[in-house]
Amino acid sequence: MRHRAVLFLVALLASLLIVPMVNISRVKNIESIKWEKSFFFNMDFASKFAAKLLYPVGISTNPRRVVIGHDGWLFLGDEFESTLSASRHPPAPGDVELAKQIGVAAAAWDTYLASKGVQLFRVMIGPNKGSIYPEHLPHWAQPASPNATDALFAGTGNVLYVDLRAPLLEAKAHQQADLYFKTDTHWNDLGSATAFRAFGQQVAAAAPELRWPSSEVYRLKSTHPVGGKDLANFLRLSEHLSDTRVAIHAEDLPLKTTQLDFDTHKVLHTGGHLPTVPPRKPVLVQSSNALNHKKVLWLRDSFGDSMSLLMEATFSDVLQLHWHEAIKPDGRLAQLVESWRPDYVFFTVVERDARNGWFTVPPPAAGLHEGAAKNAQAR
Numbered sequence: 001m002r003h004r005a006v007l008f009l010v011a012l013l014a015s016l017l018i019v020p021m022v023n024i025s026r027v028k029n030i031e032s033i034k035w036e037k038s039f040f041f042n043m044d045f046a047s048k049f050a051a052k053l054l055y056p057v058g059i060s061t062n063p064r065r066v067v068i069g070h071d072g073w074l075f076l077g078d079e080f081e082s083t084l085s086a087s088r089h090p091p092a093p094g095d096v097e098l099a100k101q102i103g104v105a106a107a108a109w110d111t112y113l114a115s116k117g118v119q120l121f122r123v124m125i126g127p128n129k130g131s132i133y134p135e136h137l138p139h140w141a142q143p144a145s146p147n148a149t150d151a152l153f154a155g156t157g158n159v160l161y162v163d164l165r166a167p168l169l170e171a172k173a174h175q176q177a178d179l180y181f182k183t184d185t186h187w188n189d190l191g192s193a194t195a196f197r198a199f200g201q202q203v204a205a206a207a208p209e210l211r212w213p214s215s216e217v218y219r220l221k222s223t224h225p226v227g228g229k230d231l232a233n234f235l236r237l238s239e240h241l242s243d244t245r246v247a248i249h250a251e252d253l254p255l256k257t258t259q260l261d262f263d264t265h266k267v268l269h270t271g272g273h274l275p276t277v278p279p280r281k282p283v284l285v286q287s288s289n290a291l292n293h294k295k296v297l298w299l300r301d302s303f304g305d306s307m308s309l310l311m312e313a314t315f316s317d318v319l320q321l322h323w324h325e326a327i328k329p330d331g332r333l334a335q336l337v338e339s340w341r342p343d344y345v346f347f348t349v350v351e352r353d354a355r356n357g358w359f360t361v362p363p364p365a366a367g368l369h370e371g372a373a374k375n376a377q378a379r
Contacts, residue, residue, distance in 0.1 A: 048236040055237060058138070065234045072241070073136035073182045074231035075129060081352040087130060087143040091151035099148075099155025101360040106160045112363035113345055116337050120207055123347040124162040124199045125149075125354050126187065126303035129180045132168050149351055161354075167198035177220055177246045183238075184229035185350075188246045192306040193218045200314070207344075211291040213250065213313060221247040253313050260284045262319060262340075273309045278302055278322040282336060290316040297342040299323035299333065304348040315344075323347055327358045334364050 051061040058068045064079040076083045091099075106123065113121045130137050131149070146154075153163050168187075171194045172179055179191030187195065200212045228241035259269040262282035276283065278301050285308075295317040298304065301324070304311070312318050319340060326333040337345065 051235045051237050052240055062234050066231050067141060069136040069138060071136055075137060076185050083128060083352045084141050086148045090144050091146060091148045095148040095151045098355055099151045103156040105360050105362050106156055108362040110160055117341055118345050120344045122162055123160060124164060126350045127165045127168060128351045131165055152355055162199055162202055164195045164198055168194055177223055181229050181243050183232040183241050183243045189248050189306045190220060190246045193248050196307050196310045217250045219249050221249050250309055255313055256288045257312055258286045275305060279320055280322055280325055282319055282321045285312050285318045287312045287316050295342045297336055297345045299326045300348040301350055303350045323349055
């Protein structure tokens with residue numbers, strides 16, 4: 001027994017020495033060493049080694065966040081809004097009821113916004129990658145049909161909520177390049193442009209006076225190899241895996257923009273298009289050479305990042321805010337509508353978040369009563 005205890009202590013001491021030695025050996029020079037525990041006993045190198053070893057056989061070291069698919073494709077796991085589980089099963093009664101509540105709230109917002117002079121209200125849903133590329137998912141993760149997303153569109157109708165799955169699936173069959181990154185959760189520039197074009201075609205049915213970018217803008221321009229992206233990073237394999245950046249001709253648009261902090265009026269940027277993450281505070285982007293002199297309140301998430309160039313090229317004033325900040329309790333949606341008076345209110349929301357409970361919250365009661373009174377007078 002004593003012999004085993006001694007061996008255990010020796011092994012423990014050896015590991016305590018080896019881990020710091022490995023971390024020290026990985027720095028380029030001694031000045032890079034951080035003299036703290038978190039540096040010396042960082043086990044990232046072991047996690048990376050395990051991920052690199054298990055990735056080829058399809059085993060994820062972080063399965064709650066990342067599922068390894070076929071042909072180098074990675075997909076988001078259930079840690080984020082139960083992405084896989086929600087798509088794998090037929091809609092439960094709770095899903096159907098939630099969709100109905102969202103549909104009722106959307107109709108109420110449509111009435112409220114119309115009473116404030118908003119000409120059009122639409123919510124575009126950016127499909128999960130697995131909805132467009134199910135063939136690259138593991139067999140056990142295949143989406144069901146119908147699923148909770150189908151219930152959402154059934155509950156909201158096909159007008160206010162825009163289903164982009166069909167146009168993306170159709171484009172996938174004809175495009176030379178992928179529409180989504182293999183190692184990222186998001187669509188690429190080609191995918192977002194395909195979605196924007198389809199969205200524009202639906203909006204044009206209700207607002208035929210609007211002008212939209214030419215067909216040339218949406219065409220594939222080039223592809224470039226890049227390193228692994230956010231899903232690869234979850235596995236600590238961003239340097240080990242590769243992906244492809246897709247460029248479209250929209251990059252050639254001579255856009256002239258000014259970015260402003262909406263609340264303080266401080267100028268944040270002037271010049272060409274500047275990609276931004278979804279702002280947590282309202283940011284106004286003014287484009288002097290946009291196709292339409294119109295004001296859009298655009299409430300978006302990261303699926304709007306690569307779409308922002310086309311949105312700003314189409315509309316002269318685009319006020320951007322993360323939808324989360326707009327519709328949360330005491331969110332700013334109604335206040336921004338009241339103070340800024342947009343012509344259009346558009347949402348861009350990724351599929352996995354589109355059934356968030358906050359979408360069931362109706363607009364302010366005063367606005368509803370005002371809208372109902374105007375409708376009665378019109379009759």
